[in-house]
Amino acid sequence: MKKLLVSPSPHIHGKENTRNLMRDVIIALLPAVAVSIYYFGFSAIKLVLVGVISCMLVEFLIQKFLLKGKCTICDYSAALTGVLLALNLPPNSPWWLMVIGAIVAIGVAKMTFGGLGQNLFNPALVGRVFLLVSFPVLMTDWTAPASFFGASLDAASGATPLALVKEAVAAGTPVSEIFAQNPSLSYSQLLFARVGSAGEVSAIALLLGFVYLLVRRVIKPHITLSIWATVFVFSGILWLCNPDQFTDPIFNLLTGGMLLGSIFMATDYVTSPMSEKGMIIFGVGIGVITILIREFGAYPEGISFAILIMNATVPLINMYVKPKRFAKEAK
């Protein structure tokens, strides 16, 4: 007689799986990758390829020889970390910098905790921050390499907008004067092309990715929007208090790793809270810490640190912030 399966309900499953979700995030990053290739040409292609390959390789080797577990590189999560890390580096970074980043991101930040789903901190960000403190010169060398396509950034001068403003403010120049002297700080420049890491060049490309993630229901908007709202309000208050020392809120939203971080890094499933309320608390925390670092700290940009700090609070948030319950206790 024919053998039949017997198992408890439910007997069907939805279409979503880990692999498709990770693939969707990579697809959402493609516009940013494309813009990066347009401006930086071969360097960008090299960076992304080295990132993806080295991350997958590190995970493969650790699974095979250290953990002796199931091979998990086919779930695209290591590839995603590779793309994200590549987009977080200056476009002319040498290949070995990327490989060191991959070893730290996958080897230390992910596999040490037990692999996918177990890590406390976002692997790509740990990799980036490790490189930033270990190779501060290389990691802030924004000289744009020559592109295949002849496209170049107007202000390939070697300073990101945030760094530019930070230095000038420290030297005592009022903010309005800095903006007048630097046409590269206009909103149109900030939206389409500006100096920064490989993935931050175009705000529009990143926003496109955000829309894709929302439409495909890969992420909920809560974390990203609460970061934006917090940054807008907090930096807006500072700006209103002293427009000579502080930059305006729109500038803060469009510069640095704000979009890449708030759309793609803070929303990482593994290292963000489960409930919607928790997501909002998490987002507000990131927004506040980012502006504190930007305006009062030593670094021009702080969203990487802000996300990592808030990553550490996620277990606490998950423990104390509970989803809305359907049923109330009977009286």
Next chain:
Amino acid sequence: MKTFSLGGVHPADNKISCDAAIENFPIPETAYISMSQHLGAPAEPIVAVGDKVKVGQLIANASGFISAPVHSSVSGTVKAIDTIKDLAGNPCKAVVITVEGDEWVDTIDRSDAIVKEIKLDSKEIIAKIQECGVVGLGGATFPTNVKLSPPPGKKAEFLIINAAECEPYLTSDYRVLVEMPEQVLIGASIMMKALNVTQGFIGIEENKPKAIEILNKYASAYPQIKVVVLKKKYPQGGEKQLIDAVVGRRVPSKGLPIDTGAVVQNVGTALAVYEAVQKNKPLFEGILTVTGQCSNVQKNYKHRVGTPISKIIEVTGGIPENAAKVISGGPMMGKAMANLDAPTLKGSSSVLYLTEDQTKRKEESNCIRCGKCVSACPMGLEPYLLNKLSKVARWDDAEAHFIYDCIECGCCQFTCPAYIPLLDSIRFGKAKVMGIMRSRPKK
């Protein structure tokens, strides 16, 4: 459009058999009539081997308050009173009858005439429903008369007929609505009279436009009954979710629907109530869908309770080649059959075939903490956490996270991108925690 407040998922509809009119399934040569067709204590047989029985004759008495009598669905000779195996392979008592002809008891009104006038009063209706062995046909098979008798201190305010049929594939309620809308409406009126309420609702999902149209047409003659169209979303037909969707009240934790003033009855139950009260016909037939993409046929059958499932499979051309699982009920909450020789019950709603592709569990991977199970849970629980707590037997913590609220709808497991069988462990944990809770001395 109305819907329930929290969570839910959107499985594909797959109502492939929706256009198949209800046909009578042939009477089997031997009927195996189970004594455990309802929630509660099994019925006590009152016939002996060798007795002649007619269709509709009482063959077993209810054996307690929460229990229901059982009637013969065939005419013939009692061959044995035996222990048989149910769908899951568990033993249960059954009356086995060798079928001879099709002779009905003469008290049953077998005419097609629709009887509209309700002559009985509230008490008589409830007694009649009990006598006829009517149980809830939405899945739980809870004795209907008990549900229609609110406990002291509780007062019913309205009746909701559950026509959501939110489970994919199933079309038996839909066919009843399309083919016998008046009987359902009269059945609802009877239950409203029994409950002494003046307000009734029929909650139906938007994906059944034809049934909605027909219901609206006939419901105009029943001004106390309102048809409420609901969004297509699973589990719209969950009792708690339906009450929330239709009237915006939530059943409290550990509470009953009656705490919100609601009594919910399924479409099939309304039809059974109509037949019991107006036609004097006990519950011994049911509507059952035979379906699945790989199924040889798409049918809606009226079957005699006690027909072996294997007989239905045989008549419809055997187990389809690609079928890997046979399910009684829907794909979200139904039961996989381990014993195909088990007989149909009052509450049987389908023989559903799924292919290996559709139903075989995929290898589970690490939880990625995406929170999709939390968003999908219609009870607002944290399935990922309950799964972990159950696995390490932390029952106190599981209780503190309301594991007892779980309605076992399967949304969490359906949606989990890591293919973690969340409900397996949560179901186990829930049973464990509820056992602990019951064993505590009452205050």
